[in-house]
Amino acid sequence: MYVHVNAAVSVDGKLSSRRRDQVTISGDADFDRVDRVRADADAVLVGVGTVLADDPHLTVDDADRRDRRRRDGRDGNPARVVADSRARTPTDARVLDDAATTYLLVSDRADPARLDALRDAGAEIVVAGGDDGRVDFAAAFDALAVDGVERTMVEGGGEVIFSLFEAGLVDELTLYVGSLVVGGREAPTLADGEGFVDDFPRLELVGVERVDDGVLLSYEG
Numbered sequence: 090m091y092v093h094v095n096a097a098v099s100v101d102g103k104l105s106s107r108r109r110d111q112v113t114i115s116g117d118a119d120f121d122r123v124d125r126v127r128a129d130a131d132a133v134l135v136g137v138g139t140v141l142a143d144d145p146h147l148t149v150d151d152a153d154r155r156d157r158r159r160r161d162g163r164d165g166n167p168a169r170v171v172a173d174s175r176a177r178t179p180t181d182a183r184v185l186d187d188a189a190t191t192y193l194l195v196s197d198r199a200d201p202a203r204l205d206a207l208r209d210a211g212a213e214i215v216v217a218g219g220d221d222g223r224v225d226f227a228a229a230f231d232a233l234a235v236d237g238v239e240r241t242m243v244e245g246g247g248e249v250i251f252s253l254f255e256a257g258l259v260d261e262l263t264l265y266v267g268s269l270v271v272g273g274r275e276a277p278t279l280a281d282g283e284g285f286v287d288d289f290p291r292l293e294l295v296g297v298e299r300v301d302d303g304v305l306l307s308y309e310g
């Protein structure tokens with residue numbers, strides 16, 4: 090699986106505010122770039138924290154890009170994937186509408202009644218839980234690959250991105266740094282989780298570009 094992480098942060102590295110509600114960091118040009126990256130992916134993945142905070146749709150906005158995908162024999166939208174160990178995704182979440190296939194990655198600790206309700210709401214359930222009750226991304230990606238998902242774009246949040254770095258699964262990172270300060274010791278950052286104390290993952294900087302009133306940094310993992 091090729092994993093491309095994309096996120097937008099403030100100059101102080103925050104994904105959103107201490108209230109964990111969505112902060113618009115990208116400008117129009119960056120959101121258009123995000124749409125292009127989505128259109129190139131087989132799947133777009135977020136954590137359930139992002140679903141609960143932002144209720145994202147995770148589809149391709151641009152109709153020409155959807156048409157191009159269909160001409161290439163693909164679905165108009167990439168699949169949507171939510172890392173959701175305990176199946177907390179609301180059954181009326183926007184990711185569960187019929188615009189695309191949606192996989193929920195759950196652990197074996199998820200409540201079977203919740204899973205039935207989510208299946209009824211249209212979700213495909215993939216059980217891929219590690220011993221700690223969190224989704225084992227390597228196992229989950231192997232399961233998705235069976236369905237033809239070879240390229241996944243990850244749109245956050247900070248807990249999921251940390252886990253992917255920890256597991257050594259990040260091939261590419263694009264980071265839009267907007268020119269605003271959010272602050273707050275409790276505000277989510279690009280990589281939260283437990284944090285590293287040694288063996289810090291190192292990335293190779295491969296691009297720096299001014300976009301909107303911010304900077305787009307491109308790295309290889």
Ligand SMILES: NC(=O)c1ccc[n+]([C@@H]2O[C@H](COP(=O)([O-])OP(=O)(O)OC[C@H]3O[C@@H](n4cnc5c(N)ncnc54)[C@H](O)[C@@H]3O)[C@@H](O)[C@H]2O)c1
Nearest residue numbers: 096097104105109136138139223224245246247248249252
């Ligand atoms: N600026 C951006 O680009 C951007 C993008 C996405 C989200 N956000 C913001 O980030 C915040 C949400 O991020 P978050 O960190 O709270 O949640 P998250 O989206 O990273 O989801 C975390 C949850 O995913 C589940 N999970 C399952 N397996 C996991 C694993 N192996 N590792 C980690 N989590 C696993 C757990 O239930 C965990 O609580 C919101 O405030 C949202 O607005 C910003």
Ligand SMILES: Nc1nc(=O)c(N)c(NC[C@H](O)[C@H](O)[C@H](O)COP(=O)(O)O)[nH]1
Nearest residue numbers: 097112113114115143145146147148244
């Ligand atoms: N690239 C980017 N720039 C931002 O300034 C910002 N706040 C997000 N946040 C990610 C967000 O949590 C969602 O995942 C999608 O940006 C919403 O996507 P939809 O339009 O609903 O499909 N992402």
